[in-house]
Amino acid sequence: MSRTIIVSNRLPTKVQRTANGLTFQPSEGGLATGLGSIYRAADNVWIGWPGLVVSDPGEQQQVTQRLQADSMAPVFLTEREIQDYYEGFSNGTLWPTFHYFSEYALYEEVHWEAYVAVNRKFCEAVLELAGPDDTIWVHDYQLLLLPEMLRRERPSATIGFFLHIPFPSYELLRELPWGAELLEGMLGADLIGFHTFSYQRHFLSAVSHMLGYPNQSGQVETPSRLVLVDAFPMGIDFKQYAETANTEAVARQILAYREGFREGRIVLSIDRLDYTKGIAQRLRAFEGLLQRHPEWHGKVSLLMVVVPSRDQVAQYQSLKEEIDELVGRLNAQFSTMSWTPIHYFYRSFPFEELVALYRLADIALVTPVRDGMNLVAKEYIACRNDERGVLILSERAGAAHELSDALLINPTDTNHLVEALNEALLMPEEEQGRRMGHLRALVEQYDVFAWTKLFMDRLAYSKIKQHIYATDSLDQEARAQLQARYETANSRLLLLDYDGTLVRFESNPQRAQPDAELLRLLSSLADDPRNRVVIISGRDRATLEKWLGHLPVDFIAEHGVWLRRAREEWQLFQELRADWKPEVRLLMELYVRRTAGASIEEKDYSLAWHYRRVDADLGAVRARELLSHLSFITSNTELQVLEGSKVLEVKNAGINKGTAVARWLQPEPPEFILALGDGRTDEDTFKALPAEAYTIKVGNAARSLARYCVGDSDDVRSLLQSLLVIGEVEILA
Numbered sequence: 001m002s003r004t005i006i007v008s009n010r011l012p013t014k015v016q017r018t019a020n021g022l023t024f025q026p027s028e029g030g031l032a033t034g035l036g037s038i039y040r041a042a043d044n045v046w047i048g049w050p051g052l053v054v055s056d057p058g059e060q061q062q063v064t065q066r067l068q069a070d071s072m073a074p075v076f077l078t079e080r081e082i083q084d085y086y087e088g089f090s091n092g093t094l095w096p097t098f099h100y101f102s103e104y105a106l107y108e109e110v111h112w113e114a115y116v117a118v119n120r121k122f123c124e125a126v127l128e129l130a131g132p133d134d135t136i137w138v139h140d141y142q143l144l145l146l147p148e149m150l151r152r153e154r155p156s157a158t159i160g161f162f163l164h165i166p167f168p169s170y171e172l173l174r175e176l177p178w179g180a181e182l183l184e185g186m187l188g189a190d191l192i193g194f195h196t197f198s199y200q201r202h203f204l205s206a207v208s209h210m211l212g213y214p215n216q217s218g219q220v221e222t223p224s225r226l227v228l229v230d231a232f233p234m235g236i237d238f239k240q241y242a243e244t245a246n247t248e249a250v251a252r253q254i255l256a257y258r259e260g261f262r263e264g265r266i267v268l269s270i271d272r273l274d275y276t277k278g279i280a281q282r283l284r285a286f287e288g289l290l291q292r293h294p295e296w297h298g299k300v301s302l303l304m305v306v307v308p309s310r311d312q313v314a315q316y317q318s319l320k321e322e323i324d325e326l327v328g329r330l331n332a333q334f335s336t337m338s339w340t341p342i343h344y345f346y347r348s349f350p351f352e353e354l355v356a357l358y359r360l361a362d363i364a365l366v367t368p369v370r371d372g373m374n375l376v377a378k379e380y381i382a383c384r385n386d387e388r389g390v391l392i393l394s395e396r397a398g399a400a401h402e403l404s405d406a407l408l409i410n411p412t413d414t415n416h417l418v419e420a421l422n423e424a425l426l427m428p429e430e431e432q433g434r435r436m437g438h439l440r441a442l443v444e445q446y447d448v449f450a451w452t453k454l455f456m457d458r459l460a461y462s463k464i465k466q467h468i469y470a471t472d473s474l475d476q477e478a479r480a481q482l483q484a485r486y487e488t489a490n491s492r493l494l495l496l497d498y499d500g501t502l503v504r505f506e507s508n509p510q511r512a513q514p515d516a517e518l519l520r521l522l523s524s525l526a527d528d529p530r531n532r533v534v535i536i537s538g539r540d541r542a543t544l545e546k547w548l549g550h551l552p553v554d555f556i557a558e559h560g561v562w563l564r565r566a567r568e569e570w571q572l573f574q575e576l577r578a579d580w581k582p583e584v585r586l587l588m589e590l591y592v593r594r595t596a597g598a599s600i601e602e603k604d605y606s607l608a609w610h611y612r613r614v615d616a617d618l619g620a621v622r623a624r625e626l627l628s629h630l631s632f633i634t635s636n637t638e639l640q641v642l643e644g645s646k647v648l649e650v651k652n653a654g655i656n657k658g659t660a661v662a663r664w665l666q667p668e669p670p671e672f673i674l675a676l677g678d679g680r681t682d683e684d685t686f687k688a689l690p691a692e693a694y695t696i697k698v699g700n701a702a703r704s705l706a707r708y709c710v711g712d713s714d715d716v717r718s719l720l721q722s723l724l725v726i727g728e729v730e731i732l733a
């Protein structure tokens with residue numbers, strides 16, 4: 001039976017060392033609490049760190065056995081690994097950068113090395129446990145490299161990845177020296193999930209800027225696979241919170257807490273200690289309320305739970321001091337004999353006590369400056385079976401994208417926050433009920449089970465999608481078979497695209513001239529009387545003639561408009577019109593003026609608008625605008641607009657590389673056909689060829705019709721060179 005292997009840095013159970021030996025407690029933090037419900041509900045396994053250094057082999061065995069009974073498998077980390085991988089790279093570099101606190105970020109090579117090594121350690125733990133049919137679900141920023149590491153070992157595994165924290169703008173990511181490696185690491189997955197659409201958008205933009213991989217409708221085309229990217233706002237186990245809130249035990253707990261506050265109103269704040277949570281700003285806003293609205297003195301208290309977290313990281317230590325100092329100052333300033341404005345707890349609370357706090361509070365004050373999602377906000381809602389209470393929520397928490405009936409605030413705008421607090425304290429019960437009713441319906445519907453199902457369904461869909469477009473890479477075996485066919489064939493047709501296939505792409509197309517090695521290779525291949533070599537390109541015939549015209553090769557130029565047999569005259573594929581060019585040119589010129597780096601290429605029967613040298617985002621936007629303009633003016637004409645790699649081309653419809661290639665297949669197709677191409681226009685060639693032809697896509701094969709793929713033009717040359725060697729051996733023999 002197939003299982004889901006959940007992999008995250010932290011396990012949902014944390015091990016602690018006490019005077020009485022090791023204890024096992026639930027972990028805090030949204031990842032562990034949120035996923036805890038789904039993993040217990042099914043036959044899944046969870047791999048992760050148990051939160052403590054356990055180096056003694058006997059103790060390791062004890063922990064392993066105890067966790068195993070709960071379907072968990074521990075990955076033990078050494079003191080050094082915790083310092084460099086967890087506190088260092090994960091929480092000293094990635095956490096601040098991804099939360100827009102890059103001024104806190106450390107850039108230490110030794111932390112990076114530990115991060116790579118620990119990701120590898122997790123990889124080994126997964127490989128040991130995961131069967132071939134198991135689904136592997138990797139979580140969060142501590143394991144960004146893991147999907148790619150797993151992919152290398154298990155090319156066909158089903159791997160999902162979910163990021164629980166924000167994915168920042170590309171501008172933040174580029175500050176990391178290791179940005180590209182991290183993106184590649186994530187792209188080892190089949191499906192990558194984020195809490196919100198804007199995190200997804202930032203990721204896609206980073207992938208296109210830093211790796212150059214295109215994407216369409218949330219699908220990234222990597223050189224080897226299609227990777228799906230989508231937004232899945234995480235939910236909570238609504239039922240568990242709602243049911244617990246109705247229990248006798250919670251009712252008793254509420255009564256006990258109530259005594260301490262008498263009739264006073266309670267504002268609740270619960271977070272891990274973290275500078276992203278806006279705890280200090282929140283205290284200042286509470287101070288503002290007491291200063292500006294003295295009518296609340298003695299009538300409202302802030303109940304603040306701060307759960308200890310990452311206390312070995314410098315910023316967390318200084319934040320703790322700042323909070324202690326602020327709470328002390330405010331209480332000293334405002335307290336009376338019968339009223340304490342702030343009740344501050346620096347510890348975690350057991351589940352039922354938490355539920356009682358949520359149920360007790362008139363207001364939940366959730367004001368992070370950045371937060372991937374924030375489950376506390378959803379838990380508060382789930383506990384309000386009475387449909388009372390007001391949620392004040394930061395617009396910079398992922399949860400704000402769903403919870404629009406909360407009072408949404410900007411956490412750094414203290415005035416706004418003060419007035420929101422006052423508004424919440426004065427909010428009539430009827431309005432509280434209306435807002436809470438909407439919020440509850442939403443949190444109930446999109447709970448953690450719905451979230452998991454959605455993710456898993458999309459993961460299965462990503463595999464189907466990949467299967468439809470699957471292109472095998474030209475491995476040793478396929479290459480040997482191709483060579484054997486080549487060797488025995490008496491007539492061979494080699495159809496070779498030029499840019500991106502025989503030579504690398506240049507940002508200036510005029511610099512893509514053939515080098516001596518390529519000229520030698522083509523000339524030697526064409527010298528074999530059994531070979532017919534055809535250079536098949538979108539380029540104009542003059543350029544091809546200038547660069548390669550002296551070789552004994554055939555040409556297909558302008559995507560099939562011009563044909564030339566070796567050393568003969570150029571022939572037009574058929575009579576064509578060019579009187580449309582001035583009008584189209586005017587439009588393209590307008591887009592050149594608006595877009596620095598764009599240029600127009602004029603051919604006999606087509607016009608191309610190039611944007612390879614334009615800023616990637618701007619280029620994509622302008623190309624879309626121009627495309628819609630061009631589609632409009634070419635509708636009901638005999639023209640077509642072709643979308644190539646960073647180029648839009650207007651040309652006569654019905655002629656393409658494929659229609660031209662068909663002429664080389666007559667009267668009889670050759671015994672051996674090899675076609676190599678890297679772009680969308682080469683797909684027409686592949687389509688026009690018989691099934692037994694060797695069609696090979698160069699580079700990104702995610703959506704190709706080709707039978708095989710190779711990496712780049714170096715691989716192409718090495719393949720052609722190997723054919724040449726076969727030919728030479730035959731001649732010698």
Ligand SMILES: O=P(O)(O)OC[C@H]1O[C@H](O[C@H]2O[C@H](CO)[C@@H](O)[C@H](O)[C@H]2O)[C@H](O)[C@@H](O)[C@@H]1O
Pocket residue numbers: 009010028029030031032034140141164165234272309310371372373374375
């Ligand atoms: O494991 P720790 O270092 O102790 O930190 C606790 C967790 O903090 C982060 O939680 C995030 O996940 C939540 C659920 O998706 C989300 O609501 C919240 O906004 C995030 O900050 C972290 O991402 C986890 O890996 C940690 O375990």
Ligand SMILES: O=c1ccn([C@@H]2O[C@H](COP(=O)(O)OP(=O)(O)O)[C@@H](O)[C@H]2O)c(=O)[nH]1
Pocket residue numbers: 027028029030031033034270271272305307347348349350354373374375376377379
């Ligand atoms: O004493 C506590 C206080 C909070 N939490 C839990 O910690 C999680 C915090 O998750 P959130 O998404 O709000 O933020 P994170 O800490 O993951 O950044 C919530 O599920 C809380 O119920 C807990 O387990 N014990």
